[in-house]
Amino acid sequence: MTHRAEPPTGDEPPLLAAARGVEPSRVPVWFMRQAGRSLPEYRRVREGISMLDSCARPDLVTEITLQPVRRYDVDAAIFYSDIMVPLKAIGVDLDIVPGTGPVIASPIRSDADLAQLRDPQPGELDHVAEAVRLLVAELGDVPLIGFCGAPFTLASYLVEGGPSKDYSRTKAMMVGAPELWRELMERLARISAAFLTTQVRAGARLVQVFDSWAGALAPADYRASVQPHTATVLAAVGELGVPRIHFGVGTGELLGDLVAAGADVLGVDWRVPLDEAWRRVGGGVAVQGNLDPALLGAPWPVLAERVREVLRAGGRVPGHIFNLGHGVPPAADPDVLARVVELVHAEGLALREAGAERVADEAAPVR
C-alpha cells in the first residue's frame, strides 16, 4: 500500500480513506471494546447469558455491535465476538469466565492434545457469517471491522490453560518443542484465517488482528516463532483486498515486525507516540491509536488536551485512525467517550494540519 497526498474524498468512509493513507473527510475514530461492559445497554442484554452464548446468537451479536454505533458517532462498528469463538466452534472445550477470561478444559501440552484443533468445517462458522450479514444491512455507510486473535495470543491461552502473567509454559514449548509449536501455530493460523475471511466474505470492510500478548516476547523469538504464522492470517485476508490493522500491547520493540507480518495499519499503544512509531517502522503504513485508556478518568480539560496531542502526532503520519491504546475499561464513562468522539471530529482535521506544520517547521533548518 502506497500513501499519496490525495484530496479528501466525500464518498469514501473516513475509516477506509485513512487506512490507505488518503486524507479523509474527517478523522475517523472508533474504540477497541466499544461494545461491552462500559455500556449499560450491553449489561442489560447480556443479563443471564454467557459470553460465548451471546457470541453464538446472530440477533444478540447484531444488537451489541450496533449499541456503540447508536450511542456514539463512531466511524466503525467492530464485530462483537471473541478471539476464542472459532475454537469453540470446532469443539474445543473452553469457557470465558467473568472476571478471569478464557479457561481451557484440556490445555495443549503434547502432540496428542493437538487433536482438539482442526480446520473449521462448512457450517461451523455460519452464525458468524449470518451476524455479519445482518449487521452490514443495518450499518449502511458505517464500515464493519472484522477481527481475530493472532496465533500466539490464542496459543498462550491454549497452552497455559487460561490467562497468564508470564506465559512460561507457552514460551517453554516455543523454544523447547519447536515442532509441536509449529504444528500448533499452523493449525491456529488456519483457524483464525477462516474466522476472519468468513467475516470479510460476509461484508466486513477492514480487519484487525489482535496479538494482544505478543509484547511479552523478545524480538528474536517473535520473528522466529510467531511472525510467520501471523503472516499466514494476514495474507489470507490480504488476498480479499481489505485493509489490515495489526495490534498488540507493549509492542514498542516489535513494531517493525508487526508491519512486516503484512499490516496496512499499525495499531500502537500509548507507550510510543504515533509519529515516532511510524518513523520507527520506516513509514509505508497508516497508524491507529493511541490515547491511554487509563486517562479516560481524568478531568475533561486534561483529557481533551491528551486527545489533541494524539491528533497532532497523527497529523505527522499520512493516515491516522483515532483509537485508544487498548480496550475501553469496563468502568469508563460512556459520556466521556462521546465527548472524545465529538472532539476528534470537530478538531481532528485542523489538528492534523497543525501537527504536520510543526514537522515542516522543525525540518526547515535542515533543508
Place this chain on the structure above:
Amino acid sequence: MTHRAEPPTGDEPPLLAAARGVEPSRVPVWFMRQAGRSLPEYRRVREGISMLDSCARPDLVTEITLQPVRRYDVDAAIFYSDIMVPLKAIGVDLDIVPGTGPVIASPIRSDADLAQLRDPQPGELDHVAEAVRLLVAELGDVPLIGFCGAPFTLASYLVEGGPSKDYSRTKAMMVGAPELWRELMERLARISAAFLTTQVRAGARLVQVFDSWAGALAPADYRASVQPHTATVLAAVGELGVPRIHFGVGTGELLGDLVAAGADVLGVDWRVPLDEAWRRVGGGVAVQGNLDPALLGAPWPVLAERVREVLRAGGRVPGHIFNLGHGVPPAADPDVLARVVELVHAEGLALREAGAERVADEAAPVR
C-alpha cells in the same frame, strides 16, 4: 561513573567491579527474588508466618536472605524484605495477601488520605538495620544488595488499593490532580530513601530501586511526573557512594530516562538485548539482566544457549551483571538456577570476549 578498561582485580567482589564497569574476576550473577517461594527451605521457614511478619523479624530475614547464597554460588545476596515494608513501619494499614499482593485498607485518593504518609521516625526502621548488620556479618565477601520500591510503583498500590492491570486511578490522579500527586510522590520518595539509606548505612554495598510498573507510563508522563521523585531516592544513596541499579519491567521506551534519574547500572528485561539497551542510553552505565525467566522451564540445552546469548550481548558492554529479566517464578526449579550460575561462572568471561570480538569484526569495515 566512567568506564575504564582495567585489568581484572582479584580482590574486588565481581558484582562491584562489574557495576563500575571494571572487568571482574568472573561474571557476577544473582537473581531477582532468588530468596522466595521457589526454594523449599523458604517455604518451610515461612510456614504459618505472614509475609510482613517475616520481614519484621531480623532472624528470619537473615535466614531467608542467606538461603539462596548457601544453595547457589551467587555473587550477591539481596535483602529479604518487601517494597511495602517502610510503609508498614510508619503505620499504613496494609497487608500482603498470598496470591494477590499488597492490599491497602484505606487507599490514597485525597489530600486527607495523605496523613497516612510521614517520614519514618527514629527507631521505626531499626529491625531493618539490625537484619542488615546480622547479614553482613554472615556474608563475608559476598556483597549485600539493598533495595526499595520507586515512588511510582509504591503510589500505584496506595492509590489503586492493590495490584492493578491499568493503573487508571493512579494515572488519573497524576494528570488530573498534579499537586496531590506531587505531594504523594515527595512523601514516598522520602520514605523509600529512608528505607534504602538505612540498609546502606548498616552495610549494603549496592542498591536496586524497583520501579516495577513504570513501563505502564508514556515516556512524557514518566519524565514529567515520576522521574524527579525517583531521582530524589537515587541521589540520597548516591551521596553514600554505593552503586545504584534502576530496574522496571517493559521499560524499553524509558531506558534513557531510567538512567538519567541517576543510575549506575541499568536493569533490563528480556525485551531489549543488553547491548541494544546500552547503545540506546548512550553508554556510561553498566547493565544488568536479562534472561527471560519464562525460559527456565525450557530443556537445558536450549536454556544454556540463551544464557550464552545473554553473556555474549553483555560482552559488548563494559560492565555486565547477569540476572533474569524479572523475578524468579515460584515454580522455577532451583537445580536449574544452580546450573545457570555454574554456566555463567564457567563460560562468562570467555563469552564476554567472544561477544566483544564480534563487535570489533562488525565495526571493522567502517573504520
